[in-house]
Amino acid sequence: MVAGAGLLPLSRAAAEGFSKYFELLQRWNAKLNLTAIRSNEEILRRHFLESIFCAQGLPEGVGTLLDFGSGAGFPGIPVALCRPEIQVTLAESQGKKASFLREAVRVLGLSAEVFGRRVEEMAPERRFGVVTLRAVDKMESAISTAAERVGDAGWLVVLASSSSRLPDEFDGSEVRIPWLEHGVVLTGRRMFHVEQLPADLDHSVELDRDPSK
Numbered sequence: 001m002v003a004g005a006g007l008l009p010l011s012r013a014a015a016e017g018f019s020k021y022f023e024l025l026q027r028w029n030a031k032l033n034l035t036a037i038r039s040n041e042e043i044l045r046r047h048f049l050e051s052i053f054c055a056q057g058l059p060e061g062v063g064t065l066l067d068f069g070s071g072a073g074f075p076g077i078p079v080a081l082c083r084p085e086i087q088v089t090l091a092e093s094q095g096k097k098a099s100f101l102r103e104a105v106r107v108l109g110l111s112a113e114v115f116g117r118r119v120e121e122m123a124p125e126r127r128f129g130v131v132t133l134r135a136v137d138k139m140e141s142a143i144s145t146a147a148e149r150v151g152d153a154g155w156l157v158v159l160a161s162s163s164s165r166l167p168d169e170f171d172g173s174e175v176r177i178p179w180l181e182h183g184v185v186l187t188g189r190r191m192f193h194v195e196q197l198p199a200d201l202d203h204s205v206e207l208d209r210d211p212s213k
């Protein structure tokens with residue numbers, strides 16, 4: 001299925017991890033309604049393949065990743081399986097989903113951290129090399145909260161529809177998810193922190209001004 005979707009082959013360890021993860025998700029989902037997608041085929045196509053596509057496209061040399069609003073673990077757990085060199089933090093504020101994530105981390109033997117509260121409650125100094133965001137409510141405001149957690153020269157990666165935008169301080173590119181009609185991965189690298197801009201800079205005037213006048 002992975003090769004058919006144009007993705008790179010998985011390592012044996014990752015493939016075994018995905019198989020255990022799928023089994024665990026089916027079992028918990030039957031009782032706790034962790035994801036609105038119920039059919040096995042759609043779970044594989046949407047949650048698994050999209051997350052693997054995201055994981056395989058992450059830049060090299062990344063040390064830490066925050067999955068903002070991880071839900072049942074997408075894309076954070078697939079990232080931890082495909083890119084074991086990245087230290088993943090799964091942030092999920094709903095108790096039952098955070099419990100599932102802790103169980104998944106245990107069963108899959110991952111070194112990922114589960115942060116079972118809102119990202120806004122994390123220590124203010126915590127920053128990450130990459131912050132991922134997928135299918136979180138109120139996407140616009142979630143993107144700006146997520147952006148605050150991206151470290152210097154770090155990356156913000158948003159799986160969304162093509163109408164979503166990254167904040168101005170991110171130099172972004174967009175890759176279409178080949179098997180989805182509207183799905184894209186927006187990837188942007190932080191150029192500067194908003195608080196580093198001079199306080200007296202009036203952006204609207206600077207950006208609109210014609211340099212010849």
Ligand SMILES: C[S@@+](CC[C@H](N)C(=O)[O-])C[C@H]1O[C@@H](n2cnc3c(N)ncnc32)[C@H](O)[C@@H]1O
Pocket residue numbers: 068069070071072073074075091092093094097117118119120133134135136137142
């Ligand atoms: C619709 S689910 C999607 C989960 C997953 N990212 C996916 O793509 O399947 C969104 C999740 O984000 C969580 N969430 C929303 N805002 C959050 C925040 N500020 N901090 C932590 N979790 C948050 C919600 O509890 C919910 O489980």
